[in-house]
Amino acid sequence: MSEHAQLLRIATAGSVDDGKSTLIGRLLYDSKGIFEDQLASIEATSAKRGDEYTDLALLTDGLRSEREQGITIDVAYRYFSSPRRKFIIADTPGHVQYTRNMVTGASTADVAIILVDARKGVLEQTRRHAFLSALLGIPRLVVAVNKMDLVDYDEATYEAIRSEFTDFAAKLEVHDVTFVPLSALKGDNVVDRTDSMPWYTGPALLDHLENVHIASDRNLTDVRFPVQYVIRPQRADGLDHRSFAGTVAGGIMKVDDEVVVMPSGRQSTIKAIWGPGGAELDEAAAPAAVTIALNDEIDIVRGEMIARPGNRPHQGTELEAMVCWFADDSALTPNKRYVVKHTTRDTKAIVTGLEYRLDINSLHRDPDSTELGLNEIGRIGLRTQTPLMYDPYRRNRDTGAFILVDELTGNTVGAGMIIGPATTGSNVVWHAGAVQRGDRGQGRTLWLTGLSGSGKSTVASEVERLLIESGHPAYILDGDNLRHGLNADLGFSAEDRAENIRRTAEVAALFADAGVVVICSLISPMRADRDKARSVHVAADLPFTEVFVDTPLAECEARDPKGLYAKARAGEIPEFTGVSAPYEPPLTPDLHIRPEDGTAEEVAQRIVSSILGI
Ligand SMILES: Nc1ncnc2c1ncn2[C@@H]1O[C@H](COP(=O)(O)OS(=O)(=O)O)[C@@H](OP(=O)(O)O)[C@H]1O
């Protein structure tokens, strides 16, 4: 098992007095995850106070303030381990500022433990915590029904809570919910199974946490490296030795990988990667903190993003997001300005609209609300002054999250989870002057290459349909069709094909610049022609994705939808690709589609998900 697989990040949430601190203390105490001297000290304190039990709540960081104010203030991280796993547990407080603390403490968690007091049942706070866990993308919930000793270990009480919570969870996008009846105070079902509840046949809490299967929750597909610092050593040789430090926010970066720097669109390759302490690495995966150097001299400043040329984050100034509001002295209202902190970039922003406020109890969306108050959650439109390079939060919890800061006070007032580019316009005018690209939405080009009959047109048409259905402007440029008009003067010689592709690429870049997702479907048999099509886009800072529709010649020929292969074999069509003219397959396509990948619709779904994260 790798280091990462062994580590489980846990967030805890509960209302005041649900026994959260005691539960965490019990986990640490019974699993012997605490130090002997700490233990001796709390035993002494409890004895001095005349407690009947050793007060395990004394183990958590927040206790001092809890004792003073009756509440836990900040997120406290605790580390413990069992023979099977290491655990990091974030104790997120249950008082009035819980939204802020939960969002801060839980955003990287693999599991959220939600405490319910068996005597009180499912409260509004329980629903709120469950909803926040789902919103934060925590994939698994454990509902710890605590204080079972105070309800005589009654099965019916537990079952009623379980059933009520299950009904609520069904409305959330959390599919993995586990219930454990326990008593943190007595230790029942926390580390060891108890005899007090013979009707419960499941595992004790720790047993569940040790065995819960966590596939990597990190996005290891999309390379994202927000640059945090530029390091410029002074060297006598006068050469450029700049390197860039930051935390890998997605994907796996490897030496020699081609990369693009956003927003400039300049491309290079990775020369070297250094880990903490300066050790040279071959590769680094999220969430490693590393320093990298590139092979080309490119001016990069903090806040820029390094990605792969064929797999870039969204870039834009108009986006939609879910926001949790933290401020108790001011409400979120449309047309108000804030500072957005997103990865390593800060920019001014304006809330262009509040689409709805969510009622946490009913999950009802209230489109008539005009503001968000403390702990409220809603969907907003946001326009930033400089473009953000981002992914939808569902796809990447780092590049999809931001916080809102009050311009005047500097206080953090909200946390946001990006849904995607704005689909509806707003009437607020930010740029007094000309329309800028970011105002139009993110256009891009998908370039489908493959033999005649490979399925380019069929897949292109499905991709277009999916995009239009999900609100993205999309348009197909099909080689066959363009040859009826724009390219009617061209035949199939190597030169004519090159010109055919050049014109199509130029038109595609114009459409993409206008904010359209362009789907080009051309045989485009020569690598050099396709590379030029890419360059046209890179020069204009437009994303370009090469999709290789890799259907073998024999299968294309068997399909022969237009009867062209039969004619070509009979010598009726000269220079027919695959028969009497060459096809150079892409060496490193951004996406590779093979017949066994499924129907055209399934393939289209995959393409759309990979470029837009939807
Ligand atoms: N000689 C020859 N070679 C290849 N294809 C031929 C030829 N003659 C006509 N056709 C038809 O034209 C379509 C290919 O046009 P493209 O513009 O995609 O070709 S290219 O990119 O310029 O190579 C191609 O359409 P698809 O089957 O949709 O790929 C054919 O139907």
Ligand SMILES: Nc1ncnc2c1ncn2[C@@H]1O[C@H](COP(=O)(O)OP(=O)(O)O)[C@@H](O)[C@H]1O
């Ligand atoms: N998985 C698939 N994806 C796309 N097309 C498929 C698939 N399986 C079979 N086909 C068939 O293959 C043919 C592909 O033709 P077409 O899309 O016109 O190819 P191209 O545009 O590459 O010349 C169509 O008849 C389509 O129904």
